[in-house]
Amino acid sequence: MPGKRTLGYEKQSPQTEAQMSAIADVARLAGVAKATASRALSGRGYVSTETRAKVIAAARQIGYVASPNAASLVTGRTQSVGVIIPYISRWFFGEVLESLELALLEHGYDMTLYNLPPASPERDRVFEFFLARKRFDGIISVCVALSEQEVDQLHRLRRPLVGIGGPIRGVATIEIDDVAAARLATEHLLSLGHRDIVHVGGSQADEMDFEVHSNRLRGFEAAMTEAGLPVSGCFYSSDFTMPGGYARGLAILGDPRRRPTAIFAASDEIAFGLILAARELGIRVPTELSVIGIDGHPHSEMFRLTTLAQHPRTQGQLAVRTLLDGLASGSSIGASAVLPTSLVIRSSTSAPRALRALRAE
Amino acid sequence: MPGKRTLGYEKQSPQTEAQMSAIADVARLAGVAKATASRALSGRGYVSTETRAKVIAAARQIGYVASPNAASLVTGRTQSVGVIIPYISRWFFGEVLESLELALLEHGYDMTLYNLPPASPERDRVFEFFLARKRFDGIISVCVALSEQEVDQLHRLRRPLVGIGGPIRGVATIEIDDVAAARLATEHLLSLGHRDIVHVGGSQADEMDFEVHSNRLRGFEAAMTEAGLPVSGCFYSSDFTMPGGYARGLAILGDPRRRPTAIFAASDEIAFGLILAARELGIRVPTELSVIGIDGHPHSEMFRLTTLAQHPRTQGQLAVRTLLDGLASGSSIGASAVLPTSLVIRSSTSAPRALRALRAE
DNA sequence: CGAATTTCGGGAACCGGTTCCAGACCATAA
DNA sequence: TTATGGTCTGGAACCGGTTCCCGAAATTCG
Numbered sequence: 027m028p029g030k031r032t033l034g035y036e037k038q039s040p041q042t043e044a045q046m047s048a049i050a051d052v053a054r055l056a057g058v059a060k061a062t063a064s065r066a067l068s069g070r071g072y073v074s075t076e077t078r079a080k081v082i083a084a085a086r087q088i089g090y091v092a093s094p095n096a097a098s099l100v101t102g103r104t105q106s107v108g109v110i111i112p113y114i115s116r117w118f119f120g121e122v123l124e125s126l127e128l129a130l131l132e133h134g135y136d137m138t139l140y141n142l143p144p145a146s147p148e149r150d151r152v153f154e155f156f157l158a159r160k161r162f163d164g165i166i167s168v169c170v171a172l173s174e175q176e177v178d179q180l181h182r183l184r185r186p187l188v189g190i191g192g193p194i195r196g197v198a199t200i201e202i203d204d205v206a207a208a209r210l211a212t213e214h215l216l217s218l219g220h221r222d223i224v225h226v227g228g229s230q231a232d233e234m235d236f237e238v239h240s241n242r243l244r245g246f247e248a249a250m251t252e253a254g255l256p257v258s259g260c261f262y263s264s265d266f267t268m269p270g271g272y273a274r275g276l277a278i279l280g281d282p283r284r285r286p287t288a289i290f291a292a293s294d295e296i297a298f299g300l301i302l303a304a305r306e307l308g309i310r311v312p313t314e315l316s317v318i319g320i321d322g323h324p325h326s327e328m329f330r331l332t333t334l335a336q337h338p339r340t341q342g343q344l345a346v347r348t349l350l351d352g353l354a355s356g357s358s359i360g361a362s363a364v365l366p367t368s369l370v371i372r373s374s375t376s377a378p379r380a381l382r383a384l385r386a387e
Numbered sequence: 388m389p390g391k392r393t394l395g396y397e398k399q400s401p402q403t404e405a406q407m408s409a410i411a412d413v414a415r416l417a418g419v420a421k422a423t424a425s426r427a428l429s430g431r432g433y434v435s436t437e438t439r440a441k442v443i444a445a446a447r448q449i450g451y452v453a454s455p456n457a458a459s460l461v462t463g464r465t466q467s468v469g470v471i472i473p474y475i476s477r478w479f480f481g482e483v484l485e486s487l488e489l490a491l492l493e494h495g496y497d498m499t500l501y502n503l504p505p506a507s508p509e510r511d512r513v514f515e516f517f518l519a520r521k522r523f524d525g526i527i528s529v530c531v532a533l534s535e536q537e538v539d540q541l542h543r544l545r546r547p548l549v550g551i552g553g554p555i556r557g558v559a560t561i562e563i564d565d566v567a568a569a570r571l572a573t574e575h576l577l578s579l580g581h582r583d584i585v586h587v588g589g590s591q592a593d594e595m596d597f598e599v600h601s602n603r604l605r606g607f608e609a610a611m612t613e614a615g616l617p618v619s620g621c622f623y624s625s626d627f628t629m630p631g632g633y634a635r636g637l638a639i640l641g642d643p644r645r646r647p648t649a650i651f652a653a654s655d656e657i658a659f660g661l662i663l664a665a666r667e668l669g670i671r672v673p674t675e676l677s678v679i680g681i682d683g684h685p686h687s688e689m690f691r692l693t694t695l696a697q698h699p700r701t702q703g704q705l706a707v708r709t710l711l712d713g714l715a716s717g718s719s720i721g722a723s724a725v726l727p728t729s730l731v732i733r734s735s736t737s738a739p740r741a742l743r744a745l746r747a748e
Numbered sequence: 749c750g751a752a753t754t755t756c757g758g759g760a761a762c763c764g765g766t767t768c769c770a771g772a773c774c775a776t777a778a
Numbered sequence: 779t780t781a782t783g784g785t786c787t788g789g790a791a792c793c794g795g796t797t798c799c800c801g802a803a804a805t806t807c808g
Contacts, residue, residue: 047794059758064796071797072756091519095459096794100763104456106499106522114488115481124475127502131509136522138467138499141488148492158452161467161497269689299689305666328630328660408764420788425766432767433786457764461793754805761798768791778781 048090056084067092106136107349108162110152110170114141116266117295117323118338122168122190125342133350138162142170153179160185164349167194171236186352188345188360192236198352198360200345202336204238207367208245211290211318211334214369216253219377220288220316223250226274226300227292229263242292242320260286264296271299279307279315287378288316294323297331301374312376322370332375334367341365409451417445428453467497468710469523471513471531475502477627478656478684479699483529483551486703494711499523503531514540521546525710528555532597547713549706549721553597559713559721561706563697565599568728569606572651572679572695575730577614580738581649581677584611587635587661588653590624603653603681625657632660640668640676648739649677655684658692662735673737683731693736695728702726 053063058077065071066081067090073081084090098104107130113119123139130137140156143149153176157165160183169191172180177195180187189199208225215223225246228239247257262278264270271291279285279300291297297319301311309315319326322335348360414424419438426432427442428451434442445451459465468491474480484500491498501517504510514537518526521544530552533541538556541548550560569586576584586607589600608618623639625631632652640646640661652658658680662672670676680687683696709721 047792049795060795061759061797062757065757068796072754074756077756091521093460093794094520094522095456095465096763097796098456098763099454099460099765099794100796102763114475114485115478117476120476120481123500124502127475127500128509131502131513131517134516136499136517136520138497139484139488141485141492148489152492155495156492156497159455159497160452161455268686272689302663302689325629328633328663408762410765421765422767422789423787426787429766433784435786438786454764457793458766459793460764460795461766463793750808752805752807754803756803757801759798759800762796764793766792768789770789771787773784773786775784776782778779 048088048093051088052081052085052090055088056080104136104161104163105134106138106162107346108138108140108157108165109168110140110142110157110165111168112142112144112170114139118321118336119168121338122342125339126166126168126346129343129346133346135163135350145173157183163353164188166190166345166349167197169236169238186349186357186360188349188352190341190345192238193362198348199362200341200348200365201363202341202365202367204241205245205248207320207334207336208242208290208292209249210245210367210369211320212246212249214318214332214371214375215288215290215316216249218288218316218375221253221255222286222378223255223288223290224260224262224278224286225290225292226262226264226271226278226296228266239292246290264292264299266293266296268295268299268302271296272303273299275300275303276307279304279309285309286315287380288318288375291317291319294319294321294326294331294333297333297374298323298325298329301329301331312374314379316375316378318375320367322368326370326372330372330374332372333370335370336367337365408457409449409454412449413442413446413451416449417442465497465522465524466495467499467523468707469499469501469518469526470529471501471503471518471526472529473503473505473531475500479682479697480529482699483703486700487527487529487707490704490707494707496524496711506534518544524714525549527551527706527710528558530597530599547710547718547721549710549713551702551706553599554723559709560723561702561709562723562725563702563728564725565602566606566609568681568695568697569603569651569653570610571606571728571730572681573607573610575679575693575732575736576649576651576677577610579649579677579736582614582616583647583739584616584649584651585621585623585639585647586651586653587623587625587632587639587657589627600653607651625653625660627654627657629656629660629663632657633664634660636661636664637668640665640670646670647676648741649679649736652678652680655680655682655687655692655694658694658735659684659686659690662690662692673735675740677736677739679736681728683729687731687733691733691735693733694731696731697728698726 049063050060053060056063058081062073062077063081066073066078067085094105109126111119127137138161140152142152164186167189172194187197189197191201193199225243227242230240243261250257262274264274289300291300297317300317304311304315311317319331319333322333326333344363352360410424411421414421417424419442423434423438424442427434427439428446455466470487472480488498501513503513525547528550533555542557548558550558552562554560586604588603591601604622611618623635625635650661652661658678661678665672665676672678680692680694683694687694705724713721
């Protein structure tokens with residue numbers, strides 16, 4: 027039923043043409059005003075039960091879907107959340123992303139992804155053009171090391187903001203305690219009797235990952251120092267990848283005279299590489315070399331890697347909850363949280379050989 | 388020159404109150420009409436050089452950013468693209484995603500991500516609620532096996548649609564020829580003299596990955612049959628992961644009597660697992676066992692894996708170009724493309740031992 | 749039973765842009 | 779000189795919803 031359609035091009039006076047917008051169609055079909063149809067469909071305001079039923083039936087009949095643009099324009103809400111993230115394909119980031127997406131979808135929010143490269147014209151463009159458009163009700167920042175200026179830019183958007191994996195000035199942050207995790211991992215090795223321990227972690231120069239690298243190094247050094255052990259010369263930098271750990275492993279383990287009895291790797295993927303390097307050099311794990319990582323990567327089971335598991339999906343879920351709470355309450359800043367890690371002991375760590383020989387006597 | 392400003396709150400007649408929307412502010416500051424400001428900023432229509440300069444200066448002065456919602460409402464363009472994808476954290480998908488994001492950003496498009504689980508209420512909700520909102524000018528579907536009904540739903544959105552990694556009815560698709568790639572990989576092994584070859588690939592029951600699994604199996608079987616070799620009992624299914632290949636490898640290679648001389652793995656990650664399983668069993672690669680994969684995974688270098696490299700980033704770039712072309716031309720369907728793969732020979736493949744012994748005589 | 753309050757529905761303004769249309773101006777062609 | 783056409787600008791309609799405000803009806807209360 028198209029209703030009273032005009033005959034077309036004649037006269038064209040403004041009031042002649044009935045509005046053809048979708049919700050107006052629904053309203054006409056249901057025999058009510060646009061305002062009533064809107065109230066009935068959104069559930070806000072007074073509408074009688076019969077009227078609501080009529081409107082809903084009409085909407086279903088013509089397959090009505092509200093235009094989010096029109097709604098956003100007047101409400102100021104977009105029902106979508108922006109996520110800025112430096113990597114997509116690395117394990118931790120992929121996990122976080124999947125959990126964010128799932129949690130947001132559950133609440134009816136779209137997720138718009140902004141992959142943020144290191145300082146570059148493209149990165150600036152994301153801030154000045156894409157983020158400035160404000161097509162989101164809030165932002166989740168995943169392990170992005172933001173410059174002071176960038177933090178200011180984000181705050182100027184006047185949107186709730188939640189960080190994952192590192193503190194941002196004036197922003198609720200979900201994170202693990204990297205210093206404590208690194209200390210725990212190191213202490214595990216120390217408690218097994220190791221004295222000759224090295225740490226393979228991310229380069230300090232690689233700004234991308236917040237202060238994750240330096241925090242894990244600090245935790246390592248704190249544990250070592252506390253145990254009365256020297257720390258100089260005990261750190262090797264590496265890519266945060268399996269090949270990175272592999273290359274470092276060949277270099278570190280290649281010289282039998284300078285070979286440590288245990289390695290604390292800043293990530294599981296580095297640890298995998300180290301284990302493979304050790305195997306290639308004929309060094310048995312854990313008999314001759316203990317290796318511990320941080321992450322709880324799904325492959326760690328296969329490598330029988332002892333690791334400090336963090337739980338990226340939990341971090342993602344919590345970030346969404348924090349953001350949506352902030353959105354609902356109108357307060358732009360929620361509570362930060364430090365999530366626990368768990369030590370998963372497998373068979374890549376054991377007491378050093380010397381100690382075992384001693385005990386066997 | 389603000390023109391005839393009213394004195395304020397008196398009377399409140401509709402035409403009295405000047406509109407306060409952002410572009411109206413710009414227009415007022417520049418001393419022109421909204422329409423002129425819009426033309427000056429968007430570059431459409433006639434505007435004199437001086438007027439344009441004035442408007443742009445005014446816009447810069449008050450930090451004007453156009454509301455994409457308002458613009459979308461009238462133009463029907465959202466300047467954003469929806470991406471539906473089954474996984475995020477697997478290598479191929481992560482790569483595709485990063486390249487899509489980069490290419491879209493370059494053209495000023497946002498990327499909204501819809502992570503599509505296998506058949507489930509959540510999946511239905513993505514189609515019926517999220518996609519129905521049409522907050523995108525087009526859709527890129529990455530390796531999603533769509534049901535007939537879902538394809539219909541997508542077409543009903545009347546938006547350009549591009550697929551990556553498998554044909555969709557009525558849609559331009561960017562893909563590699565999986566049958567040919569598998570055949571090539573198998574032929575590489577055959578040409579080295581292998582007769583006893585098995586294929587470790589994805590389970591046919593796993594619908595998620597389109598027909599990738601069965602296509603690669605078909606390519607393998609075609610090459611084998613052509614070489615006059617039997618194919619029954621030569622296929623083992625596995626997870627598309629390193630641990631999956633590892634577990635399969637231990638099972639297949641554990642029994643020395645039934646051990647093949649070469650394995651064609653449907654993905655590099657499976658191949659990595661197979662290589663690790665071989666090492667664990669003391670089987671030397673490639674001396675006693677050749678392994679070839681498909682992907683061109685960044686870790687393949689480290690494993691010295693011979694592989695058929697596909698190029699996910701190229702696929703992503705091409706998908707974006709195809710989609711944006713379709714958007715510009717108004718035609719909803721662009722040209723499909725089959726991208727080439729390249730054989731990267733490293734040292735995980737060689738002639739079988741028996742043959743080498745024969746040659747040495 | 750009349751007054752106050754709550755429920756319900758409609759008209760119209762409004763969100764912030766884009767675009768159609770008409771009119772003014774200027775230059776060139778007839 | 780007048781017709782023609784391109785350039786430039788402003789007014790107003792419009793996209794498709796939401797919400798304010800107001801009046802009528804129904805309900806509760808004194």
